[in-house]
Amino acid sequence: VPDLVAALATCVGEAHVLTDPGVVAGDCTDWTRRWTGRTPAVVRPGGVDEVRAVIAVCREHKVALVPQGGNTGLVGGSVPLKGEVVLSTQRLDAIAVVDELGLQVIAGAGASLAGVQVAAAAVGLRFAVDLAARDTATIGGMVATNAGGTHVLRFGSMRAQLLGIEAVLGNGSVVHHMRGLRKDNTGYDLPGLLCGSEGTLGVITAVSLRLVPQPASIAVALVGFASIGDAVRGAIELDGAIGGVEALELMLADGLAIVAAHRSVALPSVATAPATVLVEVAGDAAARVEHLAGAVGALRGVVGEPAVALDAAGRARLWQLREAHPEAAAAQGIVHKLDVTLPAAVIEGFVADVRALCGRIAPGASCLIYGHVGDGNLHVNVAGAEVDDQVDEAILEVVDRAGGSISAEHGIGTAKKAWLERVRSPGDVAAFRAIKRALDPDGIMNPNALLP
Amino acid sequence: VPDLVAALATCVGEAHVLTDPGVVAGDCTDWTRRWTGRTPAVVRPGGVDEVRAVIAVCREHKVALVPQGGNTGLVGGSVPLKGEVVLSTQRLDAIAVVDELGLQVIAGAGASLAGVQVAAAAVGLRFAVDLAARDTATIGGMVATNAGGTHVLRFGSMRAQLLGIEAVLGNGSVVHHMRGLRKDNTGYDLPGLLCGSEGTLGVITAVSLRLVPQPASIAVALVGFASIGDAVRGAIELDGAIGGVEALELMLADGLAIVAAHRSVALPSVATAPATVLVEVAGDAAARVEHLAGAVGALRGVVGEPAVALDAAGRARLWQLREAHPEAAAAQGIVHKLDVTLPAAVIEGFVADVRALCGRIAPGASCLIYGHVGDGNLHVNVAGAEVDDQVDEAILEVVDRAGGSISAEHGIGTAKKAWLERVRSPGDVAAFRAIKRALDPDGIMNPNALLP
Numbered sequence: 001v002p003d004l005v006a007a008l009a010t011c012v013g014e015a016h017v018l019t020d021p022g023v024v025a026g027d028c029t030d031w032t033r034r035w036t037g038r039t040p041a042v043v044r045p046g047g048v049d050e051v052r053a054v055i056a057v058c059r060e061h062k063v064a065l066v067p068q069g070g071n072t073g074l075v076g077g078s079v080p081l082k083g084e085v086v087l088s089t090q091r092l093d094a095i096a097v098v099d100e101l102g103l104q105v106i107a108g109a110g111a112s113l114a115g116v117q118v119a120a121a122a123v124g125l126r127f128a129v130d131l132a133a134r135d136t137a138t139i140g141g142m143v144a145t146n147a148g149g150t151h152v153l154r155f156g157s158m159r160a161q162l163l164g165i166e167a168v169l170g171n172g173s174v175v176h177h178m179r180g181l182r183k184d185n186t187g188y189d190l191p192g193l194l195c196g197s198e199g200t201l202g203v204i205t206a207v208s209l210r211l212v213p214q215p216a217s218i219a220v221a222l223v224g225f226a227s228i229g230d231a232v233r234g235a236i237e238l239d240g241a242i243g244g245v246e247a248l249e250l251m252l253a254d255g256l257a258i259v260a261a262h263r264s265v266a267l268p269s270v271a272t273a274p275a276t277v278l279v280e281v282a283g284d285a286a287a288r289v290e291h292l293a294g295a296v297g298a299l300r301g302v303v304g305e306p307a308v309a310l311d312a313a314g315r316a317r318l319w320q321l322r323e324a325h326p327e328a329a330a331a332q333g334i335v336h337k338l339d340v341t342l343p344a345a346v347i348e349g350f351v352a353d354v355r356a357l358c359g360r361i362a363p364g365a366s367c368l369i370y371g372h373v374g375d376g377n378l379h380v381n382v383a384g385a386e387v388d389d390q391v392d393e394a395i396l397e398v399v400d401r402a403g404g405s406i407s408a409e410h411g412i413g414t415a416k417k418a419w420l421e422r423v424r425s426p427g428d429v430a431a432f433r434a435i436k437r438a439l440d441p442d443g444i445m446n447p448n449a450l451l452p
Numbered sequence: 453v454p455d456l457v458a459a460l461a462t463c464v465g466e467a468h469v470l471t472d473p474g475v476v477a478g479d480c481t482d483w484t485r486r487w488t489g490r491t492p493a494v495v496r497p498g499g500v501d502e503v504r505a506v507i508a509v510c511r512e513h514k515v516a517l518v519p520q521g522g523n524t525g526l527v528g529g530s531v532p533l534k535g536e537v538v539l540s541t542q543r544l545d546a547i548a549v550v551d552e553l554g555l556q557v558i559a560g561a562g563a564s565l566a567g568v569q570v571a572a573a574a575v576g577l578r579f580a581v582d583l584a585a586r587d588t589a590t591i592g593g594m595v596a597t598n599a600g601g602t603h604v605l606r607f608g609s610m611r612a613q614l615l616g617i618e619a620v621l622g623n624g625s626v627v628h629h630m631r632g633l634r635k636d637n638t639g640y641d642l643p644g645l646l647c648g649s650e651g652t653l654g655v656i657t658a659v660s661l662r663l664v665p666q667p668a669s670i671a672v673a674l675v676g677f678a679s680i681g682d683a684v685r686g687a688i689e690l691d692g693a694i695g696g697v698e699a700l701e702l703m704l705a706d707g708l709a710i711v712a713a714h715r716s717v718a719l720p721s722v723a724t725a726p727a728t729v730l731v732e733v734a735g736d737a738a739a740r741v742e743h744l745a746g747a748v749g750a751l752r753g754v755v756g757e758p759a760v761a762l763d764a765a766g767r768a769r770l771w772q773l774r775e776a777h778p779e780a781a782a783a784q785g786i787v788h789k790l791d792v793t794l795p796a797a798v799i800e801g802f803v804a805d806v807r808a809l810c811g812r813i814a815p816g817a818s819c820l821i822y823g824h825v826g827d828g829n830l831h832v833n834v835a836g837a838e839v840d841d842q843v844d845e846a847i848l849e850v851v852d853r854a855g856g857s858i859s860a861e862h863g864i865g866t867a868k869k870a871w872l873e874r875v876r877s878p879g880d881v882a883a884f885r886a887i888k889r890a891l892d893p894d895g896i897m898n899p900n901a902l903l904p
Contacts, residue, residue: 152635175880183600184860233553243734425629438887439886
């Protein structure tokens with residue numbers, strides 16, 4: 001270990017190799033506090049050459065490393081579970097001047113999501129991905145996990161924002177493809193491959209990100225439905241009938257009641273419907289709201305009058321009902337968080353199955369189900385004293401049988417590694433392993449994540 | 453060769469191993485007639501297991517193979533240049549029942565683009581990618597080359613349409629990831645990696661494709677600008693100012709004059725402006741056209757009155773001016789077709805540089821420049837007796853110096869292989885080679901394409 005630490009110091013300077021147990025403790029535990037490990041050193045390279053040097057030292061010393069950004073992941077993918085070196089991207093936080101005509105910006109891996117959002121907003125643009133951890137989550141970590149959020153429906157996840165990437169692979173190669181061109185069929189899609197690879201192939205050091213225009217205005221509506229099936233079909237029809245739909249979020253009556261009690265707010269009457277969909281539409285507000293009213297009128301199973309908000313304060317009031325779901329769940333006890341995708345046709349049956357299952361295995365638990373219904377992505381939060389891993393297993397089993405995905409957004413990490421071979425075909429996993437061996441032949445990159 | 457042919461016949465049946473030189477001649481020459489090769493056999497597997505068997509036979513006999521769909525590529529990537537076996541996807545042409553609620557359809561690699569479009573339209577949906585070779589181009593070939601077209605601006609290229617993929621890799625693994633989920637962070641992005649790999653990693657056998665709603669109506673306008681720079685900025689501003697812009701196509705006065713003479717049509721007065729942009733907007737026509745007029749009024753450098761069409765016949769009249777560019781170029785002599793992307797800020801200078809360069813190297817040639825300005829993607833067609841590869845080289849040199857891409861849509865194929873290492877970093881190419889070795893260890897997959 002002293003040799004390793006000394007060698008790392010020659011790469012990044014002594015000041016950027018942290019070994020004090022008190023100082024590195026935060027980097028050894030994940031945000032959910034479910035996974036804790038230990039590390040001989042947290043290194044903070046200041047540029048791509050230093051990252052390359054750190055990887056070379058780790059290969060030489062046969063020590064694995066875990067890349068770490070904001071450490072806000074939910075599947076234990078960014079902590080050193082078995083004594084790996086932590087490569088922190090903290091110092092790779094530069095955000096370049098926004099290219100206004102090219103609608104893009106170059107950001108270091110360690111830049112925060114909020115930093116990129118502010119840079120874009122300063123010139124009247126916006127970054128299309130948003131999520132609650134924006135002040136802490138880093139762009140590098142969000143790319144490595146292909147993060148999503150509430151606007152994937154319209155703009156796609158992080159992979160769809162990537163116009164270029166710089167990274168150092170586990171085999172020492174430096175990928176550098178940063179021209180920021182929207183169309184470029186010159187070789188394999190390295191940005192897309194590294195995006196979502198969870199640090200198992202290399203360390204992302206910088207990316208070029210597309211930006212989108214700020215909308216002239218935004219309208220938000222809550223629409224009530226007589227059933228979950230009506231809500232799913234209604235959401236899909238709304239997206240087809242009106243342009244500029246940015247978010248379609250499903251909430252259920254029991255979840256909304258828990259949120260209302262937790263936040264001590266009164267619910268709009270529409271929110272007592274069995275299923276409620278929050279619709280956000282961007283563009284010309286007047287025209288869109290008229291459209292929205294017409295389109296809602298054409299749907300089956302609509303209950304009550306939609307609650308509509310055009311001003312920022314009103315929109316925030318409606319959005320808080322959706323955004324308070326995780327904290328309302330947390331207030332019920334330890335939360336088991338599942339993040340799954342289902343084919344639209346089976347969502348109603350899935351919710352019934354999960355409720356029945358929770359009633360059977362964890363009868364005292366709260367089960368909040370909500371999420372991005374436009375993408376088929378549901379968050380299942382089960383909270384209560386008697387909830388254990390058996391609940392996760394049982395729910396993921398239902399997801400798999402229903403033809404869904406066990407990870408819509410959060411990734412596999414260490415949490416769902418054991419599941420990978422159950423939900424992906426043997427040929428898929430063989431291809432993953434072949435790619436892993438090719439780009440990280442010594443297996444030093446984030447060995448506890450993704451591949452079992 | 454008799455052994456090989458017999459072994460292939462055991463895989464697919466004798467009737468599907470074609471060896472008659474007259475019968476296979478068409479498969480040995482590409483659509484542009486620039487590349488011609490020879491093959492011991494064209495094999496037509498009828499399913500994924502037969503594809504797997506054909507690949508196994510080729511590996512055993514140490515013979516390479518070239519996957520071939522509609523053979524409409526423009527870079528010589530689908531012909532057996534050095535005696536490879538041709539694997540035709542012709543029989544893999546099934547199109548499943550459209551999943552209307554899931555907004556998707558499963559298509560075999562050999563299904564035509566038009567076939568998918570018709571299936572989608574039959575249930576009121578559409579497939580977002582369109583291009584002129586729609587009746588012949590196959591879905592498998594379009595995925596393998598990440599094909600684009602006129603609506604990439606709004607919907608992305610083929611990679612953005614992929615919800616799932618089935619393929620047999622060069623190493624014999626069968627990739628099968630066909631749940632068709634919009635969000636699925638379970639491992640490396642195999643669909644995105646195979647898309648654009650030009651048949652060098654494996655044979656795509658089927659895909660799940662996303663579909664989008666049919667718009668209520670479509671408006672098309674031609675807007676004239678005083679300069680190319682004004683047109684580029686104007687196009688980008690229009691896309692930001694109004695929702696639902698589906699296409700932004702740049703045309704220049706000299707090109708439009710050639711088109712008008714070739715087709716014997718009168719040009720609308722706006723088309724005599726130095727630069728003209730065709731704008732297609734989908735959605736509610738009345739609202740959009742009002743928006744469009746307002747947004748155009750706010751731009752700098754607009755010349756004359758925009759020509760607007762709301763009905764199908766009028767739209768087709770405006771679109772034909774753009775779509776007739778390739779044939780008008782072909783009427784001037786042998787065409788050298790370049791397909792490049794440039795940063796928005798340098799497009800005006802690039803056009804001037806290419807015109808100057810053509811005037812110097814090929815003074816008698818016609819030089820038509822047009823394309824998808826919303827993506828920075830220009831098509832450069834140089835036609836005339838004295839045009840040779842020197843012109844291509846000189847133009848690609850300008851593209852590279854300007855920070856552009858030498859292939860926006862068409863791919864590298866065999867045509868631009870020699871350029872790959874000039875425009876991509878050594879680390880990028882090393883990563884390509886490592887991935888190639890991992891997934892196609894014997895190097896039997898399309899050896900003449902992409903990697904030099």
